[in-house]
Amino acid sequence: MAKQVPDTRNVGKDAMTPEGTVNRAALAAIFNPEDLNALEMALQMKDRIGNARVEVLTMGPQRAADVIREAMFRGADGGYLLSGREFAGSDTLATSYALSCALRKINPDIIVAGRQAIDGDTAQVGPQVAEKLDLPQVTYAEELVDINDSEITIKRRLERGSEVVVAPLPAVITVNASAKECRPRNAKRVMKFKYALATSEMATADDKAKGFIEERPYLHIVEFAAADVNPDPEQLGLSGSPTKVKKIENVVFQAKEAKTLTSEDADIEALMVELIAGHTLG
Amino acid sequence: MANFYSDNKDLQYHLSHPLMKRIIELKERNFADAKLYDYAPQDTEDALDSYRRVLDIVGEVCGEVIAPNAEGVDHEGPRVVNDHVEYASGTVRNIEALNEAGLGGMTLPRKYDGLNMPVTCFAMANEMVARADAGFENIWGLQDCAETINEFASEEIKAKFLPRVSAGETCAMDLTEPDAGSDLGAVMLKASWDEAAGVWRLNGCKRFITNGDGDISLVLARTEEGTKDARGLSMLIYDKRDGGVKVRRIENKLGIKGSPTCELVFNNAPAVLVGDRKMGLIKYVMSLMNAARLGIAAQSTGLCEAAYREALKYAGEREQFGKPIIQFAAVSEMLKNMEAKTLASRAMLYETARFVDIYKQLTHISHDRSLESEERAEMKFYNRLADGFTPLAKMFASEYANEVAYDSIQIHGGSGYMKDYACERLYRDARIMNIYEGTTQLQVVAAINHVTKGTYLEQIMRYEENTPTEATKAMYDKLVELRKVYEQVVERVETIDKECAGYKDFHARRLVEIAGYIILSHIMLRQAGECEAEYLNPTKVFVKYASKKITEAESYINASEAEDVELFKA
Numbered sequence: 001m002a003k004q005v006p007d008t009r010n011v012g013k014d015a016m017t018p019e020g021t022v023n024r025a026a027l028a029a030i031f032n033p034e035d036l037n038a039l040e041m042a043l044q045m046k047d048r049i050g051n052a053r054v055e056v057l058t059m060g061p062q063r064a065a066d067v068i069r070e071a072m073f074r075g076a077d078g079g080y081l082l083s084g085r086e087f088a089g090s091d092t093l094a095t096s097y098a099l100s101c102a103l104r105k106i107n108p109d110i111i112v113a114g115r116q117a118i119d120g121d122t123a124q125v126g127p128q129v130a131e132k133l134d135l136p137q138v139t140y141a142e143e144l145v146d147i148n149d150s151e152i153t154i155k156r157r158l159e160r161g162s163e164v165v166v167a168p169l170p171a172v173i174t175v176n177a178s179a180k181e182c183r184p185r186n187a188k189r190v191m192k193f194k195y196a197l198a199t200s201e202m203a204t205a206d207d208k209a210k211g212f213i214e215e216r217p218y219l220h221i222v223e224f225a226a227a228d229v230n231p232d233p234e235q236l237g238l239s240g241s242p243t244k245v246k247k248i249e250n251v252v253f254q255a256k257e258a259k260t261l262t263s264e265d266a267d268i269e270a271l272m273v274e275l276i277a278g279h280t281l282g
Numbered sequence: 283m284a285n286f287y288s289d290n291k292d293l294q295y296h297l298s299h300p301l302m303k304r305i306i307e308l309k310e311r312n313f314a315d316a317k318l319y320d321y322a323p324q325d326t327e328d329a330l331d332s333y334r335r336v337l338d339i340v341g342e343v344c345g346e347v348i349a350p351n352a353e354g355v356d357h358e359g360p361r362v363v364n365d366h367v368e369y370a371s372g373t374v375r376n377i378e379a380l381n382e383a384g385l386g387g388m389t390l391p392r393k394y395d396g397l398n399m400p401v402t403c404f405a406m407a408n409e410m411v412a413r414a415d416a417g418f419e420n421i422w423g424l425q426d427c428a429e430t431i432n433e434f435a436s437e438e439i440k441a442k443f444l445p446r447v448s449a450g451e452t453c454a455m456d457l458t459e460p461d462a463g464s465d466l467g468a469v470m471l472k473a474s475w476d477e478a479a480g481v482w483r484l485n486g487c488k489r490f491i492t493n494g495d496g497d498i499s500l501v502l503a504r505t506e507e508g509t510k511d512a513r514g515l516s517m518l519i520y521d522k523r524d525g526g527v528k529v530r531r532i533e534n535k536l537g538i539k540g541s542p543t544c545e546l547v548f549n550n551a552p553a554v555l556v557g558d559r560k561m562g563l564i565k566y567v568m569s570l571m572n573a574a575r576l577g578i579a580a581q582s583t584g585l586c587e588a589a590y591r592e593a594l595k596y597a598g599e600r601e602q603f604g605k606p607i608i609q610f611a612a613v614s615e616m617l618k619n620m621e622a623k624t625l626a627s628r629a630m631l632y633e634t635a636r637f638v639d640i641y642k643q644l645t646h647i648s649h650d651r652s653l654e655s656e657e658r659a660e661m662k663f664y665n666r667l668a669d670g671f672t673p674l675a676k677m678f679a680s681e682y683a684n685e686v687a688y689d690s691i692q693i694h695g696g697s698g699y700m701k702d703y704a705c706e707r708l709y710r711d712a713r714i715m716n717i718y719e720g721t722t723q724l725q726v727v728a729a730i731n732h733v734t735k736g737t738y739l740e741q742i743m744r745y746e747e748n749t750p751t752e753a754t755k756a757m758y759d760k761l762v763e764l765r766k767v768y769e770q771v772v773e774r775v776e777t778i779d780k781e782c783a784g785y786k787d788f789h790a791r792r793l794v795e796i797a798g799y800i801i802l803s804h805i806m807l808r809q810a811g812e813c814e815a816e817y818l819n820p821t822k823v824f825v826k827y828a829s830k831k832i833t834e835a836e837s838y839i840n841a842s843e844a845e846d847v848e849l850f851k852a
Contacts, residue, residue, distance in 0.1 A: 184343055187336045187384040187397055191321035194335060216320070 001057050001099060001113040001129070002035035002071060004064040008118050009033075029063065031070050034114025036182035038175040042112045043075045043183065044144050045152075053077045057106065059087060059098055065198040068221050072193040073185040079221050080106060081198045086226040086236045092120070094240035096128030101229035103133060110152065111172045115140065123174070130172035137172040138165055142179045199223035284349065286410040287341025290587070291816065292625060293406055295809070296632040297333060305400050305636060306330065308643035319392045333403050339383050340407045347379040348414035355415060355540035356707050365528035367495035367542045369421075376418050377450065387448030390428055394444035401429075401573075401642065402635040405580040409631070412584030416711040417538035419584065421493045423577045427453035427500050430570045431519070433645070434557040443498055443519065454496035455570055456488045456520070456546065463490075464724060466502065466563055467512035471548060473503035482518055482555060484526070484548040494544025495529050497522050500570065501553060502562050515562040518553035526551025537710030572668070574719045575676040576638060579631045582679035582715045586624040589683070589690035589708045593617060596694050596703070613693060620686045622806075622824040625817070627679040629805040634671040641665040667741060670732035673725035674798045680715035681722060687712040722791075729794040730786070733772060738797040742768075745804035751811045753818055757825045761803055764832050768796050771839045782844035789842070792835040799828035 006027035008015070014026040039056070046052045056071040056079035058064050068079030082102050090098065103111060111130075116123035123139075130137035142157040145164060153166045157176050167173075195212055197205055198221040202213060213219045226236060234240060261267045275281040287293060306329045315322035323329035351372030358370035369377075380386070388404045390396025404426065412419035428447040432440060447453065462468040471486035484503055488494070499520040506514035520527060526549055533543040557566060594617055597608035607613045641664035644657055653661065687709040691698035698705045716722045732738050742765050750758035772793060779786035786793075803825050810821035 184347075184379060184383040185339045186382065187339055188321045189384070190335045190339065191323070191332045191397075194331070212324075 001111065001126070002039065002067050003032045003058060003114075003117045004029050004060050004067045005032045005117050005119040006030075029066065031067050032114055032117045032119075034116060034118075034175060034177050035067075036074075036114070037177060037179040038112045038114045038173075039071055039074060039076065040180050040182040041141065041144050041173070041175050042110070044180075045110065045112075045147050046075075048144075048147055055079050055106070055108070057082065057099065057102055059083070059090075059095060059102075062198065062200050065201060065221055065223075068198070069193060069196050070185070072196060073190045074183055075186065075189065078218065081221055081223045082229070083198075083200065083223060084226045086231075086233065089238035089241060090236070091241035091243035092122050092124040092128060093242060094236055094238075096125045096132060097235045097240060098226075098229070098231060099125070100129050100132035101231045102224055103129065105224070105229050109170050111135070111170070113172070113174050115174045115176050126172055126174035133172070135170055135172050136167045137174070138167050139174045141173045141175045193219065195219055196221055283342065284345025285338065285341040286344040286349075286413055287337045287406075289341075289345075290410075292628055293337075293409070294334075295813065295816070296628065297330070297337070297403070297406070299632070299636065301636045301640070302330065302400075302402070305402065305639045305643065308640065308647065309398060309400055311647070315392050315398070322392060322398070333399060336385075336388075336397065336399065337403060337406055337410075340385060340410050343379050343383055343385075344410045344414040348376045348411060348418060351376055352415035352418070352540075353704070353707070355418065357539075359539045360532055360542040362529050362532055365530075367493075367529055367532065367544065369542070370540055373418060373421065373540055376415070377421070377452070380422060381450035386425060386450040387428060387444065388425065390432060390444055390448055394432070394440065395448035396444070397448075400635075400639045401576070402632055402639050405576060405631060405635045408577055408580035409584040409587070409628070412581040413588045414584075415540065416581055416585050416588075416708070416715075417540035419577075419581050420538060420541040421452055421496075423581065424453040424455065424493055424496065426573045426577060427455055427498070427570065429573055429642075430500060430517075430566060431556065433569060433642075434517070434566055435519075439519065439554060439556065443521075446498065451497035452493055454491055454493045454499040455574070456491050456494065456499050456501040457567065458488060458490045460487070460489050464721070466567060467515070468510075469502050469504060469515055469563070471501065471503040472507075473501075473505045473516065473518060473553065474507070475505075476552075479552065481552040484518065484520060484551040484553050486548055487530070488544075488546040488548070490533065491544045491546055492541055494542065494546045495522065495527075499527075500556070500566075501548075502567055503553070505555075505559050505562075512563040513560055515564075516559045517556040517562040517566040519556055520548075520551055520553045524552045535714070537707070537713055539710075571719060572638075572672050575672050575725075576631070576635060578715055578719045579627070579634070579672075579675040579679040582676075582683035582712070583624070583627040583631050585683040585708055585712050585715065586620070586627050586679070586686045589687040589705060589712070590617070590620045590624050592703065592705050592708065593620060593690040593693040596697075596705075600695075607693070616689050616693060618820070618823050619827060620689050622820045622827060623682040623686055625809075625820050626802045626806055626824050627675075627682050629809060630671070630675045630678055630802050633805050634668065634675040637664045637668040637671055641668055666737055670729070670737035670741070671801075673720075673728040674794070674801065676719065677716070677722050677725035677729070677794070678798055678802060680712075683712040683715050726791045726794050729797075730790040733790075733793045733797055734776070734786075738801060739765075739769065739772075742797070742800055742804065745801070745808070748804075748808055748811070750807070751814070753814055754807050754811050754821070757803070757807055757810075757822065760825060760829060761800060761807065764796075764800055764803075764829065767832060767836050768793075768800060771796065771836055775839065778844050782847065784847050785844055788847045788850065789839050792839055796832050796835050799832050803828045 007030045015023055042054045046054050054076045056068050056076050058067045059082040065081050087098055113126040127137055138154045140156045141154045143155040145153040145155055151166055151168050155162055155164050157178050196219040200223055303326055306326050316324050323332055355370040355372040360370055361368045387396035388399050392398050408419055408423045411422055425447055428444055457466055459469055473482045473484055476483045501518045501520050502515055503518055504514050505516040528547045530545040530547050597613050598606050600607050641661050644661035690705040691709050694703055694705050775786050775789050806821040806824050810817040
């Protein structure tokens with residue numbers, strides 16, 4: 001599973017709208033970084049098993065098909081775009097519900113995803129998908145130790161060290177940024193897959209591109225509309241999203257003069273009081 | 283995400299040159315491969331799009347992997363372990379990333395798993411790799427040895443070695459020996475035929491071999507016993523998998539420290555012959571050297587880009603007397619000149635690369651079918667231009683790399699002299715560029731023939747056929763004036779040389795430089811006409827600089843009498 005996200009790593013002045021929402025027009029849409037770590041781990045699984053396919057599932061607007069193409073350039077065999085107005089406004093619960101519906105249809109042996117996306121930072125979608133599909137989950141995965149037909153061995157990165165766990169398959173694995181970086185795009189794969197299109201993109205493509213995809217079926221990115229994955233409509237999009245945003249506050253950091261403290265107790269005491277009063281501590 | 287392709291508009295501009303269309307036509311031959319390979323292009327636009335995308339990958343690997351590794355590689359360097367080279371850890375990582383990206387065999391045909399891209403694109407990739415780490419470019423750029431194998435070796439040898447290059451194995455060209463550097467005719471490494479094993483056996487040593495422990499080595503060796511000159515030398519391939527060559531030591535160099543410069547001992551090492559015996563130096567090394575010189579022009583241009591960017595960044599950040607130093611005229615003038623030299627190096631590099639592409643590709647076609655008379659004329663035309671332009675491109679780019687790196691340190695002031703900034707590494711790395719693959723002095727020897735034979739003058743006249751725009755008219759007129767100066771000094775030198783042999787040699791570099799400055803200016807001028815916003819100002823800066831250099835050389839030549847030559851004799 002992968003997500004297209006606004007690039008929040010290099011945020012400029014115009015990253016937020018005056019209303020306090022993300023200004024998507026000003027931020028490039030990128031492959032969520034930890035999903036790239038996840039893709040690499042999935043490709044490593046394929047490298048070890050040999051006879052396997054790596055496919056990418058993403059939910060988003062039509063342009064999210066870029067994420068699938070990017071994954072194909074780096075080694076994925078194909079992908080699925082889950083797209084439709086019904087999914088608009090999904091929080092993590094509705095998102096994981098929609099993804100789990102699609103996954104029931106695809107029925108993969110292993111599901112790998114990034115730990116979290118840089119736009120929301122919740123780290124909830126992977127675990128929720130596992131729960132909805134009633135699958136074991138391994139979070140904070142850092143290294144693929146071993147894999148065979150029935151189980152997977154993963155090294156997890158924890159706050160104070162690491163642990164190695166074995167999980168039966170199928171399972172959901174969420175991968176940490178500390179895992180191996182994703183391999184680069186491959187020249188031949190880029191040339192081979194650059195014309196890949198999702199179903200709705202084909203509708204607006206010219207005849208040449210359509211003919212080309214007919215000739216080469218591997219260029220067709222499968223697209224699921226809501227109805228294709230048999231969901232309960234109530235659990236989709238806004239109606240399936242209990243998360244309500246109470247208020248958005250635009251925090252502007254302002255440079256203030258530096259404060260010099262001596263090692264006197266009185267100075268330290270005053271600072272502690274200030275930090276506790278401002279809820280920085282305590 | 284640092285990307286050395288997408289952040290460089292000038293590179294992108296060169297990929298869109300009108301001649302690219304013809305190059306693609308020759309390279310793709312009616313797009314026949316489209317039916318055989320799923321990654322082959324369908325038409326010209328498709329091919330160009332693929333080039334862009336592949337160069338974008340190169341740019342990303344350079345920006346994200348190779349450049350961040352450069353400092354560590356410079357410090358760590360390669361080592362000799364059990365008679366073999368062990369690269370610095372960053373070098374290993376660089377090779378791994380480029381191989382994952384599938385960038386071996388960039389110019390090789392698809393039937394050898396190559397990407398079938400033009401030399402022009404390969405030069406672009408080399409330029410970016412060199413900008414990231416000039417020393418590493420030496421290792422990676424050596425894949426153009428495969429071009430020589432592709433051009434001259436038998437099908438059996440090609441089928442054996444070329445797919446391995448495409449898969450990312452590294453190459454070396456083993457030419458130099460302790461007593462045979464610029465004078466390769468003196469090579470003594472002995473090759474003898476082993477009848478029982480049916481292979482050649484190599485014995486002797488080689489020195490200063492870049493990436494000497496590479497997987498596949500092209501070796502210049504003496505197959506004709508008893509001979510002492512170039513006519514007894516042949517080209518062979520040594521396969522590291524066969525064993526028989528030991529690395530005695532790695533040189534401790536001033537710069538490009540990540541590139542292992544090896545001393546090699548051959549002990550009955552098996553080898554196979556490339557092409558015909560006795561043609562090693564006369565034909566194959568000449569082809570190899572021309573490609574290598576273009577490679578150094580690319581490396582030098584990449585280094586200019588890196589050194590200029592370092593200086594520009596520092597000058598914008600460093601404040602003195604209450605403002606960034608870039609606001610001081612003395613600093614900004616240096617930066618503008620550095621920029622102009624970088625753009626001019628690049629303009630010359632890709633002009634040359636396009637000429638090479640057309641004639642090389644027609645040569646390849648001529649191996650499969652006889653060329654039409656028009657095509658033969660085209661091949662001859664571009665072959666001559668490529669031969670004339672290659673030494674100029676190498677000479678100017680490598681001298682500019684040194685000048686730009688020198689100024690980059692100057693702009694950094696005292697900090698630039700410390701190991702804390704990249705400019706000191708760039709300065710050390712640049713120093714070899716006007717030395718190896720033929721010193722600047724030897725490029726002049728190759729280029730002076732084209733002064734005498736008129737290659738340069740003819741091409742300058744062709745450039746003059748381009749109509750200037752309103753904005754470039756004044757510069758155009760200046761260049762016409764300078765061309766007349768060039769004709770005058772060439773005539774003077776040739777006249778005096780008839781009476782006093784050695785006079786032309788004495789002024790050779792000055793003559794070649796005058797021709798070069800006019801040619802570089804014309805290419806820049808054409809760009810300024812096409813794309814004013816990007817190129818008009820740098821072109822003005824360059825033409826001013828070129829005029830100054832030409833005037834200087836002219837006044838020196840016109841003031842020097844025949845007997846002055848004696849003053850400079852040892």
